[in-house]
Amino acid sequence: MLHHVAYGTVSPYEQVPAGEYTVAMRGAGAAPTTKPVLSTTFNVARGAAYTVAGVGPNSGLRLQVIPDRVTAPKGRALVRVIQGSMHQERVTVRLNGKDLTSRLAFSHISGYVAVRPGTLRVRAAGATASCTRTVTLTAGSIHTLVVLDTSATALGVTDLMDAQGSKVDPVGGAQTGFGGTAPRPGAPVLPWVAAAVAGLLAAVGGGLLASRRRRPALHAR
Amino acid sequence: MRQPDNSGRGGRHISPYRVIRRPAAVAALLIGLVVAGAGLTGLALASQTGRPATPVSQASLAPIPQGKWAAVPPARVRAVARPVRLFIPAIGVRTRLVRLGLTATGALQVPPTTSVAGWYTGSPRPGEPGGAVIAGHIDSVAGPGVFFRLRLLRHGERVFVRQASGRLAVFRVTGVRSYLKSRFPTRAVYGPAPNAQLRLITCGGTFDVATGHYLSNTIVYASLVS
Numbered sequence: 001m002l003h004h005v006a007y008g009t010v011s012p013y014e015q016v017p018a019g020e021y022t023v024a025m026r027g028a029g030a031a032p033t034t035k036p037v038l039s040t041t042f043n044v045a046r047g048a049a050y051t052v053a054g055v056g057p058n059s060g061l062r063l064q065v066i067p068d069r070v071t072a073p074k075g076r077a078l079v080r081v082i083q084g085s086m087h088q089e090r091v092t093v094r095l096n097g098k099d100l101t102s103r104l105a106f107s108h109i110s111g112y113v114a115v116r117p118g119t120l121r122v123r124a125a126g127a128t129a130s131c132t133r134t135v136t137l138t139a140g141s142i143h144t145l146v147v148l149d150t151s152a153t154a155l156g157v158t159d160l161m162d163a164q165g166s167k168v169d170p171v172g173g174a175q176t177g178f179g180g181t182a183p184r185p186g187a188p189v190l191p192w193v194a195a196a197v198a199g200l201l202a203a204v205g206g207g208l209l210a211s212r213r214r215r216p217a218l219h220a221r
Numbered sequence: 222m223r224q225p226d227n228s229g230r231g232g233r234h235i236s237p238y239r240v241i242r243r244p245a246a247v248a249a250l251l252i253g254l255v256v257a258g259a260g261l262t263g264l265a266l267a268s269q270t271g272r273p274a275t276p277v278s279q280a281s282l283a284p285i286p287q288g289k290w291a292a293v294p295p296a297r298v299r300a301v302a303r304p305v306r307l308f309i310p311a312i313g314v315r316t317r318l319v320r321l322g323l324t325a326t327g328a329l330q331v332p333p334t335t336s337v338a339g340w341y342t343g344s345p346r347p348g349e350p351g352g353a354v355i356a357g358h359i360d361s362v363a364g365p366g367v368f369f370r371l372r373l374l375r376h377g378e379r380v381f382v383r384q385a386s387g388r389l390a391v392f393r394v395t396g397v398r399s400y401l402k403s404r405f406p407t408r409a410v411y412g413p414a415p416n417a418q419l420r421l422i423t424c425g426g427t428f429d430v431a432t433g434h435y436l437s438n439t440i441v442y443a444s445l446v447s
Contacts, residue, residue: 068415070414141351161349161350164350165351165412166344167344168343170407174422174423175434176356176422177424177425178335178360180364181275182428192260192263193264196257196259202253203253203257206252209249
């Protein structure tokens with residue numbers, strides 16, 4: 001449960017079991033038994049992530065469920081834009097001079113764009129206001145840039161991290177052991193058994209032969 | 222009186238073979254004894270090199286570390302201090318964390334000694350969104366290492382990471398799995414994750430004497446406590 005969610009507030013992800021969920025929004029301070037101002041039902045899939053956004057002016061607020069990506073292409077970062085500025089009807093967002101989204105309408109969401117990782121300059125511009133900031137995008141990370149009004153005449157960009165992975169995936173497993181506690185079978189014993197048996201046979205055979213030869217010689221004397 | 226001759230040919234003579242055969246028989250006796258002795262010695266030595274697994278006895282409990290618990294990171298990107306120590310009271314782990322990179326072949330570097338664990342610097346910092354990776358040895362050539370009892374961790378048990386800022390990131394175990402290294406789950410371990418998670422890695426399974434490596438990895442998955 002989130003309390004007193006003001007314009008531009010973003011909560012961290014909440015982990016829930018997969019299944020059907022109803023998201024309800026009530027006025028701040030309203031009892032949980034009262035009829036919600038807004039509610040929406042959606043299905044949460046296993047391993048997936050979602051952003052639930054209350055978008056629109058207070059008079060026409062609606063709940064929007066946005067599926068979030070949780071995997072990025074190898075060596076790249078993913079970025080998308082949520083246009084949350086009510087004072088700038090359409091906003092263009094550029095990343096290091098390249099259009100991330102052009103003339104995005106209020107409450108709309110751009111698709112994810114794969115970009116080369118690094119510290120990049122973001123510029124958001126509406127008809128009467130604009131702003132610039134930098135964002136650091138690492139490989140394997142997924143970001144949402146939210147364009148918001150910081151005042152009636154000023155824009156701001158909030159950088160949200162949707163998901164993050166390792167910058168470089170190590171190859172294979174980790175060699176984290178030297179075997180000092182592992183059970184270990186003994187060296188093979190069969191050759192030694194064979195040698196012992198062969199040796200014994202030779203010794204017995206040799207001994208028998210030697211003693212048998214000696215006896216007739218004694219008798220002959 | 223005459224001894225009857227086996228040949229039945231009458232007349233007694235010493236076979237030329239007998240002269241040679243006697244020393245040969247004695248030699249066979251001696252060599253046989255030597256070979257049999259060597260065989261028995263080898264057998265005794267071979268059966269002594271076998272060794273049972275070191276028992277995973279109950280860990281001496283480590284105390285829960287003191288300090289301010291780090292909050293669940295806000296969705297807004299904010300710097301989290303790097304990890305410096307790891308505590309897992311349930312299995313008696315208390316160690317500093319070294320920094321791990323990649324080897325020349327692109328594999329995960331492992332701690333230089335078996336008594337400390339290490340954080341992979343290419344992974345998110347523990348407490349940041351995403352799966353932070355910490356690896357430690359199960360054993361040295363002589364005995365247990367820092368993660369010897371890792372496989373004994375159970376669902377719900379807590380793992381603490383001290384950040385350089387002094388704060389503690391507190392995680393709860395969500396799963397303990399074992400994988401053959403030949404089928405290492407790269408995506409699940411190093412791929413993006415939406416919330417702050419932790420993966421603890423060590424070795425397990427069969428030890429391959431020929432390569433000097435274990436064939437499996439044990440991985441503990443944990444999520445930041447909110």
